[in-house]
Amino acid sequence: MFTGIVEELGEVTAVEKLGDSSRFRLRGPAVTEGARHGDSIAVNGVCLTVVETGDGEFTADVMEETLKRSSLGALDVGSRVNLERPMAVGGRLGGHIVQGHVDGTGAIVARTPSENWEIVKVSLPAELSRYVVEKGSITVDGVSLTVVDAGLDYFTISLIPTTLALTTLGLKQPGDPVNLEVDVIAKYVERLLGARGQEDPK
Numbered sequence: 001m002f003t004g005i006v007e008e009l010g011e012v013t014a015v016e017k018l019g020d021s022s023r024f025r026l027r028g029p030a031v032t033e034g035a036r037h038g039d040s041i042a043v044n045g046v047c048l049t050v051v052e053t054g055d056g057e058f059t060a061d062v063m064e065e066t067l068k069r070s071s072l073g074a075l076d077v078g079s080r081v082n083l084e085r086p087m088a089v090g091g092r093l094g095g096h097i098v099q100g101h102v103d104g105t106g107a108i109v110a111r112t113p114s115e116n117w118e119i120v121k122v123s124l125p126a127e128l129s130r131y132v133v134e135k136g137s138i139t140v141d142g143v144s145l146t147v148v149d150a151g152l153d154y155f156t157i158s159l160i161p162t163t164l165a166l167t168t169l170g171l172k173q174p175g176d177p178v179n180l181e182v183d184v185i186a187k188y189v190e191r192l193l194g195a196r197g198q199e200d201p202k
Contacts, residue, residue: 002042003087004095004137004144006167007031010043010083012075013057020064024048024075028083029056035085040100042084044168045142045179046070047100070102071141071177082142082167095144096137102179104128106140108172109154118159119148120169122178126153130190131182139181143167 010028024043031041032053039050041058048060067073075081109121122140124132132138132150139145143163149156164170172178 001087002047002084002095002098002100002142004045004084004098004139004142006082006084006143008083009166009168010081012077012079012081015075015077018061020067022062022067022073023051023059024062024072025057025059026081026083027057031083031085032056032058040086042082042086042098042100042142044070044072044075044081045098045100045139045181046072046102066102069104070179071105072179074177080168080171084142096139097184098139098142098144098181099184100142101181103131103182104180105177106180108174108176108178110174116161118164119156120159120172121154121156122180124151124154124180128180128182129153131186136186137183139179141168141172141178143169 008028008030010026012024013027014025016023035050035053035058037050040047041050051059051061062072104125106123109123112119129152132147132155134147134150136147138147145157147155148158159169
């Protein structure tokens with residue numbers, strides 16, 4: 001489980017194509033401190049399993065399903081990435097409940113700079129629209145954010161200077177893809193209410 005509070009701006013140092021999967025090597029001295037084989041690290045909001053670590057870097061295998069559902073397949077050597085270790089039990093939940101299970105991808109549509117922040121418009125797949133509400137939470141490339149405005153095929157977010165400086169969201173340009181994870185609680189509520197409606201009347 002993650003919180004969507006990015007710990008480190010990392011970098012892809014190697015990409016090895018393995019048929020329908022890929023092996024990534026990523027630099028992240030902070031998130032690899034104490035990391036071992038089998039641990040989890042979120043990369044742009046995607047929960048990946050550490051294969052090996054050394055010299056401030058780690059490798060992770062990315063399967064076909066993950067490449068299809070996320071924007072990780074577009075990463076190349078030199079790409080900057082958001083990195084986060086799992087939440088420690090007993091720690092503060094600074095963002096919201098994030099699983100690292102990407103629900104789909106969107107793209108940066110527009111950026112509107114202001115004096116002290118920036119409004120960013122992001123496209124939203126139709127199948128995720130019902131989970132995104134004004135003032136609700138959404139994860140964009142692993143960053144926990146509050147929705148400013150929610151439309152049928154888009155939403156907007158307001159980025160403070162810290163987010164712009166310390167995450168890849170400060171680097172993304174219109175047309176760039178982003179990973180999206182909606183609030184898991186909304187999905188559970190929908191599922192439970194749907195199942196309740198299908199129960200036989202007593």
